[in-house]
Structures are given as structure tokens and as C-alpha cells.
Amino acid sequence: MSLNVGIVGLPNVGKSTIFQALTSAPAEAANYPFCTIEPNVGIVQVPDERIDKITEFVKPQKVIKAVMEFVDIAGLVKGASKGEGLGNQFLGHIRQVSAIAHVVRCFEDSDVIHVEGKVDPTADIEVINIELAFADLETVDKRLNNLGKVMKSHDKKLKQQAAIAKPVLERLKVALEDGKPARSVEMDDEEKEAISDLHLITLKDTVYVCNVDEDSMTEDSDNEHVKAVKALAEKEGSKVIKICGKMESEIAQLETEEEKSEFLADMGLEQSGLDQLIKTGYDMLGLQTYFTAGVQEVRAWTFKKGMKAPQCAGIIHTDFERGFIKAEVYHCTDLFELGTEAKLKEAGKFRIEGKEYLMKDGDVVHFRFNV
Ligand SMILES: Nc1nc2c(ncn2[C@@H]2O[C@H](COP(=O)(O)OP(=O)(O)O)[C@@H](O)[C@H]2O)c(=O)[nH]1
Ligand SMILES: [Mg+2]
Structure with a gap:
């Protein structure tokens, strides 16, 4: 996945x-050979002021930014979980x-x-969330029905796993039948693991x-619709952002970064809604960025929160992980403050880290390895 x-x-x-609008400036495919791009799948550059700033210090020949993937999924309608409007396929x-x-x-x-005939965001969200909950309910029911068989089997390990899964599946069933998302059900790590292969949508x-x-985008206060969405999202612990699709598609047609910044400044905005959407998405996926910075190339590398130095080195090349010796690390904010590598060393901010080092978002790294 x-x-x-x-x-x-x-x-x-x-x-x-x-x-x-997200995919209007396609990331240079040559830099990202891993991605097969389908019409509804877009590889999007992650906006990051830090890499722009590092570039000012290092003045490299080439800059490669982090990317992430968005998928445009066709609209769901009421009854999708029962197969309405190609529902099952979209689900x-x-x-x-x-x-x-x-x-x-x-x-x-x-x-x-x-x-549905009128603009009513809470009702709209409900329609979608109920379809998603019902789709999950079907998945949970199927698993519950299967458990009976597994419980009777002679495989001890399978039986044990089923015993962990059963109570949590039953709690999920109650919530989903009520149209509530699976993420509203409390689960410990063992229980989460036991149902992870179901890929529940509402989790x-x-x-x-x-x-x-446009008006609601530039005004400080939210319109009534946005307020309603925020109230609903707060209850389920979800995030909310504002975007004006129409305006974003106009911004996307501008050629240069300068023109884009000017457009935003004219509207009194600091960043585009799209940038915020990309950053929020990156964060939801548990992704962080470290940088490599040399005169040939400054590059952003994406890693999963919680990865240690050798694993992160392995993202560049498997040899880097296999032959990992140490990592020379400083944080980009220290570079911005102190300006040069010599000053970083003087201040004790340029460190040598070993195999157990937990990488931080914004680290600038040089890996030493031997194969
Ligand atoms: N007024 C206005 N129209 C919009 C905005 N965003 C999209 N539309 C229009 O709404 C219609 C449906 O948009 P589309 O992106 O195809 O919706 P989808 O079915 O959710 O993919 C199109 O005619 C768009 O031009 C917006 O922010 N403001
Ligand atoms: Mg569409």
C-alpha cells in the first residue's frame, strides 16, 4: 500500500x-522514477520554506524537493455502500x-x-460518512462471521489472534451500525494490530x-458553512482547512513563483490553501523530511516519523544502510542562525550520531558508510 x-x-x-490545481505543476518525473502516474493519481511537490533557505546558504547546482501522492476519487453518492453509482468500485x-x-x-x-439541492456541509458530510461506515460494517461483519470457523480450528496461534480480534470487532460493529467512524472506537495497540489488515476506511x-x-477565503472570520464543519470535525478529532478551488485553479495557471506570491499578497493571504492541504496531508501520513546539502545538489528526503539514522540512510541507497557507520548531523534552524559549518562546529551544533539516532524533521545529514 x-x-x-x-x-x-x-x-x-x-x-x-x-x-x-494540485497537479498543474507536475513534479519532474525524471527525479521520481518510482512513480507510475495514472490520470487520477498525482505526484505533488511538498512546499517547504526550509529547503529554499538552505539553498540560499549552499548555492547548489540542483534542488530536489520532497513529493507526495494525491488520488482523485470519483464522487460518492447516497447508497454507494449498496452499489449505487459504481459505489463499490469507488469504495x-x-x-x-x-x-x-x-x-x-x-x-x-x-x-x-x-x-442534494442545497449547500449544507454537515448533511453532506453525514451522507459520505454513513456510506463509509456501512462499507466498513460489511468488512467487519465478514470478519466476524469468519471468526467462528477460526475459533474451531486446531491452529493455536490463529485462535489466539481471533480471541484478540473478536471483542474489538464487536465494538466496531456497534459504532459502525450507528453511522459512527471506526476511529471513534478506543483500541489499544494489540487490538489495532489485530484488525489492521481490514484497512477500514473510517479508521x-x-x-x-x-x-x-473567494470572499470567505480572504475574510478573517469563517462563513456559517465553515463554522459548521469545524464544529463537526472537532467532535471527531479531525482537521479542517479552507480552500477556494476556483482561486487555486487561477493561481495554478500563473507561471512563476513570484507571480503566485504576488497574487496571494494581493488577496491578503500568506499561503495558498493548496500548500496548506499538501502540508496537512504529509503530516497525516506521518511523514517528515531530512535534507542532504552539497554544492552539487540540495535534496529533501522523506522518512516515516520514528525512523533511526541507518533506516533513513537506506532511503538514499540500501548500501548506505548496510554499511552505515555514522551520521554527521545538524539541524537546519541552527544553520539559519549561525550561517556556516565552521560556526556550527564551534557552537557544538554539528554532531556525530550513531545507529540509534532518532532522526528529526529538518535535520541536515551526511552519512558515512562502508561497503
Ligand atoms: N464558484 C465556484 N465553483 C467551483 C469551485 N470549485 C469548483 N467549482 C465548480 O464546480 C463544478 C464541479 O467541480 P469539480 O471539480 O468537477 O467537482 P467534483 O465532481 O467534486 O470533481 C465545476 O463547474 C467547477 O468549476 C469554487 O471554489 N467556486
Ligand atoms: Mg471529479
């Missing part, structure tokens, strides 16, 4: 508009993604038809993306 964010929502809420796609960006229509526009981290009109 790859690490990606699926864009989900009712039809006509602006999913494809947002996806197209299958959602099961494959690692986190969810749920786009909600918060803009008024009589030219754009709303499938995935979710950000609600309020697609608002």
Missing part, C-alpha cells in the same frame, strides 16, 4: 478542480489510500448544481477541506 491521500466527497463539490479505491481529504462544498453558486486520518468562495 503506497502512502497517499485520497480526495473524497459528493459529486460537484470541487474535488477535480482542487486535484487539477475500493478509498480503501487503498492511506489518508483522506474530504472535500465539502461551502460555496454558493447557482450555476453549479448541488446533488483513516481525515482532513475536511472546505471549498469556499
